[in-house]
Amino acid sequence: MSDQFIFALEVTLNGLMAGVLYALVALGFVLIYKASGIFNYAQGVMALFAAMTLVGIMQGQVPFSHVINALFGGHVTHFGWTVPSLLAIVLTVAVMVVLAWLVQVLVMKHLVGQEPIILFMATIGLAYFLEGVADLMWGSEIKTLDVGLPQGINLWIDETTFNIFGYGFFIDNLDIVATVIAALLVAGLVLFSQYTKQGRAMRAVADDHQAALSVGISLNFIWVLVWSLAGFVALVAGIMWGTKSGVQFSLSLIALKALPVLMLGGFTSIPGAIVGGLIIGVGEKLFEFLIGPMVGGATENWFAYVLALIVLVFRPQGLFGEKIIERV
Amino acid sequence: MLDGADSYVTEDGRTIGGVVMEMKNITLRFGGVVAIKDISFDIREGEIRAIIGPNGAGKSSMLNVISGFYSPQEGEVWFRGTKRPPMKPYEVARYGIARTFQNIALFDGMSVLDNVMTGRLNYMKTNLFQQAIWKGRAQREEVENREAVEKIIDFLEIQAIRHTPVARLPYGLKKRVELARALAAEPKLLLLDEPMAGMNVEEKEDMSRFILDVNDEFGTTIALIEHDMGVVMDLSDRVVVMDYGKKIGDGTPDEVRNNQDVIDAYLGVAHD
Numbered sequence: 060m061s062d063q064f065i066f067a068l069e070v071t072l073n074g075l076m077a078g079v080l081y082a083l084v085a086l087g088f089v090l091i092y093k094a095s096g097i098f099n100y101a102q103g104v105m106a107l108f109a110a111m112t113l114v115g116i117m118q119g120q121v122p123f124s125h126v127i128n129a130l131f132g133g134h135v136t137h138f139g140w141t142v143p144s145l146l147a148i149v150l151t152v153a154v155m156v157v158l159a160w161l162v163q164v165l166v167m168k169h170l171v172g173q174e175p176i177i178l179f180m181a182t183i184g185l186a187y188f189l190e191g192v193a194d195l196m197w198g199s200e201i202k203t204l205d206v207g208l209p210q211g212i213n214l215w216i217d218e219t220t221f222n223i224f225g226y227g228f229f230i231d232n233l234d235i236v237a238t239v240i241a242a243l244l245v246a247g248l249v250l251f252s253q254y255t256k257q258g259r260a261m262r263a264v265a266d267d268h269q270a271a272l273s274v275g276i277s278l279n280f281i282w283v284l285v286w287s288l289a290g291f292v293a294l295v296a297g298i299m300w301g302t303k304s305g306v307q308f309s310l311s312l313i314a315l316k317a318l319p320v321l322m323l324g325g326f327t328s329i330p331g332a333i334v335g336g337l338i339i340g341v342g343e344k345l346f347e348f349l350i351g352p353m354v355g356g357a358t359e360n361w362f363a364y365v366l367a368l369i370v371l372v373f374r375p376q377g378l379f380g381e382k383i384i385e386r387v
Numbered sequence: 388m389l390d391g392a393d394s395y396v397t398e399d400g401r402t403i404g405g406v407v408m409e410m411k412n413i414t415l416r417f418g419g420v421v422a423i424k425d426i427s428f429d430i431r432e433g434e435i436r437a438i439i440g441p442n443g444a445g446k447s448s449m450l451n452v453i454s455g456f457y458s459p460q461e462g463e464v465w466f467r468g469t470k471r472p473p474m475k476p477y478e479v480a481r482y483g484i485a486r487t488f489q490n491i492a493l494f495d496g497m498s499v500l501d502n503v504m505t506g507r508l509n510y511m512k513t514n515l516f517q518q519a520i521w522k523g524r525a526q527r528e529e530v531e532n533r534e535a536v537e538k539i540i541d542f543l544e545i546q547a548i549r550h551t552p553v554a555r556l557p558y559g560l561k562k563r564v565e566l567a568r569a570l571a572a573e574p575k576l577l578l579l580d581e582p583m584a585g586m587n588v589e590e591k592e593d594m595s596r597f598i599l600d601v602n603d604e605f606g607t608t609i610a611l612i613e614h615d616m617g618v619v620m621d622l623s624d625r626v627v628v629m630d631y632g633k634k635i636g637d638g639t640p641d642e643v644r645n646n647q648d649v650i651d652a653y654l655g656v657a658h659d
Contacts, residue, residue, distance in 0.1 A: 255518040255525070256511040263494045263505045270492035273454065274572065275480030275509045284515075 062226070069220075069228045070348045071341055076234035078340020079241045080299055084317040085324065085332040086245065087292040092326045094265045094285040097167075097178045101186035103314020105155075105290055108193045110297030110306045112154050114204050115197040117147040122196045144206035148294070155290030156283075163283045171278070190311065199308070204301035208236050237299045244295060245333060248288070252329075257284060319367035325377030334379065339363045394432075397624060404432030406465075407608050408453070408576055413462035415448055422448040423459065424632040430576065435602050436610045437619045440629035441652065446612045447489060449629070450580050453610065454486045455479035467575065481509050485574035487565045489581045489612075495554040499545060499564050500536070502553055506571025507532040536571050542604070543567050543597060559590035563597065570601060577601070579611040583618055591615065595622055620644065628652070 084106065091099040099105075115122065119138040127133060142150070166181055209232040217227035252258035263271045264281045271278065300310055316339075324335025343362040351358045370377065394404045408430040415423040423445045430436045438446045451457040453464070455476040464471045466482065474482065485506070494502050510532055513525045540546055543563050548556060553564055562582060569577055582598065583591045595618055601607050613619045619626060620640040628636035628643055630652040636643045643649050 251518075254529075256508055256513070257515055257518055259497075259501060259505055260508055262497060262501075266494035266496050267492045269456075269476075269488065270494060271505075272456075272476035273480055273486050273488070273492065274505045274568065275477050276505075277475075277477045 065224045065226050067345065067348060069230075070344045072228065072230060073234070074341035074344030075337055076230070076238055076340070077344065078337035079234075079238045079333075080296070080303075080336075081313075081316050081320050081339055082333045082336025083237070083241050083244070083292065083296040083299060084313050085320040085336055086248070086329065087289045087296065088314075088317055088321055089324075089326060089329055089332045090248070090292065091285055091289045093329075094261050095167075095178075095282055096175055096265075097182060098175070098326070099289065100179065100182040100314070101189055102289065102293060102317070103311040104186040104189045104193070105158075105293035106297040106300065106313065107306070107308070107311040108158070108189050108297075109151055109155055109290065109294035110204060110301035110310060111193050111197045111202070113147055113151045113206070113294070113298065114202045114301070114306050116150050117142050117144060117206075120197060125198060126195060148206065148298075151294055152291060155294055156287045159286030159290050160283050162286055163279060167282060167286075168279065186311075190308075201305050201307040204298065204306050206298060206302065208233055208298075208302055210302070233299070233302060240295060240299070241333075244292065245329065249329060257281075261285060316363060319363040321377070322367040323370050323378055325379045328377070328379035331377060331379030335377070339366065342366060401433060401603065403434045403624065406430070407432045407467060408610075409465040410449075410453070411463040411465065413449070413452060413459045413464070415445075415452060415457055415459045421632050423452070423629075425462075426629070426632075426634045427462075428627045428634065428637055430608060430610055431625075432608055433602070433606050434608060434624040435598070435622055436608075437623035437626045438610065438612045438629060439614075439616070439619050439626060443631075444629040445632040446629055447580060448632075450486070450578050450610070450612055453479075453576075454484055454578055480572065483572075483575035484578065485569035485572040485576075486578035487562070487569050487580055487582060489584060491558075491561050491565055493553045493561060493565055493568070496552065498550050498552055499556070499567075500540070500549045502564055503536050503540060503567045503571050504532065506568040507536060509572065510535075535573075539567050539570050542600070543570075559586055559593070562586070562590075562594065566594075566597065566601075570605070570607070573605075575608065577607050577609045579609060581612050581614060583613060583615055591618060598622060 084102065087102045087105070088099060091097055091102070114120075119140040119142060121127065121135050121138060124136045127135060162185065166185065167178070170178055170181055211232055213230045213232050213235060216230045221227035252261055260271070260276045261281055261284065263274070263276055264278060268278060271281075296313070297306075297310065300313055304310075320332060320335040320339050322335075323338055324331030324333070343359045346362045347356070347358045394402055396402050406429045409427075410429070411427050413423055413426050414421070426449070438449055440446050448457060452459050455474045455478065458473050466484075471482075494505065497505075511528050513528055517523075517525045540549060543566060545560065545563055545567060548560060553561060556564065566579070566582065569579075579598070583594050586594065598609065598611070599622065602609055611619075611623070613622075623640060625638060626636070626640055626643045627634060628646070628649045630648075635652055636646040636649040638646070
């Protein structure tokens with residue numbers, strides 16, 4: 060076996076795992092889009108907000124401490140305790156649910172029946188607002204996030220591949236964990252939406268508001284539920300990316316990477332988000348590895364977008380999206 | 388007013404009970420347009436009550452008032468002996484009033500079975516966490532409700548298309564699935580908005596049969612809006628006639644047929 064092939068294999072594996080992380084972010088978009096027809100621009104910022112809240116709670120930071128100190132001249136920054144990561148995650152989920160409820164009551168409820176573009180603009184506003192609130196609450200410095208997920212090279216894979224190929228693969232433990240968690244999350248979401256009462260109600264709302272009302276479904280409740288789920292997915296994505304590259308503003312930009320994933324997979328398909336993520340992940344790593352050296356590298360920055368553009372030209376609804384056929 | 392005592396038996400042997408729903412002096416306006424003007428009528432338990440009238444008479448508006456999609460500016464809605472406070476449509480549905488729509492409102496992405504199952508949502512009492520764990524009560528509940536749904540699917544003869552996504556069904560079957568979903572809620576009052584609109588003769592006959600069977604078998608009280616005069620006269624026990632938002636007739640099909648106002652407004656010419 061040639062060295063080139065073995066390298067390509069390793070690159071592919073790494074690409075698959077990066078793809079899972081893209082898919083995680085894309086999933087949050089798909090959830091909200093399916094249930095309410097809203098493209099939630101704030102999904103990336105929600106991941107950032109969730110990650111910052113998690114770090115803040117774990118380190119026992121006083122929320123809004125800068126504001127409090129500026130107003131009352133104190134010097135409080137920390138409560139002086141630390142919270143175990145599992146409890147902190149539960150608390151953060153609670154915060155995301157409250158956030159979902161606030162978004163519904165203060166913003167979305169008043170925009171029912173508006174054009175999709177209006178709703179989209181509202182989520183852009185939400186994104187900037189949330190970004191500001193996150194900074195005010197927890198401070199804008201770069202933080203490290205460690206909830207106890209394993210990190211670093213997986214030695215077992217390294218040794219095994221060394222024995223087979225004579226070359227040890229570098230696979231990060233964190234990527235493996237992320238893959239497993241993403242798989243569980245997706246399986247859970249699919250089961251939830253297919254087989255539970257609330258899942259069925261969620262799909263019903265996505266299909267037809269009037270009909271949903273006529274069978275006794277409260278749109279308000281379902282939308283809070285959907286935004287909470289999106290918040291939860293944002294938290295998971297925030298934990299993975301935050302652990303990988305620190306909790307900082309750029310975390311919110313991962314949402315941009317989710318866009319080509321969505322165009323590839325279609326905005327309405329959960330499996331599409333997964334496969335789209337994997338194709339982008341593998342595609343950009345392999346492209347960088349094979350073609351990158353010929354064009355001077357840095358192809359990872361644009362490959363995903365060009366691929367999405369090509370898909371848009373030939374299959375506007377994405378690879379898995381529902382084809383919209385208008386009867387004439 | 389709510390004299391539940393004077394029930395009577397129809398010619399075909401069905402018992403019609405006391406008043407289930409009473410509309411008192413309902414007025415509904417959209418800006419300056421008066422869609423419904425001071426209309427009162429009642430619906431008795433177990434009867435098939437029709438609301439008819441020419442286009443734009445306010446029939447659908449009336450149905451939307453009953454089902455909570457519109458709230459009238461004036462008037463009271465009494466349901467099962469109590470005055471109903473202003474309610475959202477989903478609250479009305481939980482209250483025991485199910486409906487179908489003039490332009491079919493089904494969940495296109497779901498199978499027939501799932502669509503009908505949504506009608507049972509209010510019978511599923513387990514909460515989010517029990518549902519998420521999907522063991523014990525939640526599972527039992529699903530099985531029970533599934534049984535109820537299967538019974539209705541059998542009754543309306545749509546067993547063969549159970550797992551078909553509704554988007555693929557022809558028009559007549561979609562209407563039947565919508566009826567199944569409304570029935571699954573075991574409503575105290577079933578509202579049908581033009582159940583036979585756009586159907587061919589055969590489909591109309593099928594639908595008429597199902598409406599009569601539902602009424603007969605489950606004793607469901609039905610209020611329906613319909614254009615097809617022949618169908619209405621055959622189906623219903625009592626008929627309300629509306630024209631330009633006003634009530635111009637109310638009574639048995641025969642009474643209505645011979646009412647001069649109704650003939651003028653709606654039928655145009657008298658039948659012999």
